[in-house]
């Protein structure tokens with residue numbers, strides 16, 4: 001198995017470019033990339049194993065689906081742009 005070294009170019013997901021790009025390793029931890037620098041926009045960030053974080057839109061969609069199930073509605077009948085004011089606030093249960 002080849003050891004990673006500082007400056008090695010590896011693929012990772014860049015949140016700024018919003019896609020998998022080439023990254024140079026700028027920090028190593030236990031032989032694994034800890035921090036990388038995007039070769040496209042030169043921003044540093046933690047190495048994330050090429051995994052894209054869920055976007056706000058995806059999180060919203062999950063929430064919509066969740067609420068739709070709670071309300072006994074089928075997904076798709078949910079209005080395209082739900083009003084934020086309709087969010088239940090008095091429930092006291094923070095989504096984790």
Ligand SMILES: [Zn+2]
Pocket residue numbers: 014015016017018021038039040041042043
């Ligand atoms: Zn980038």
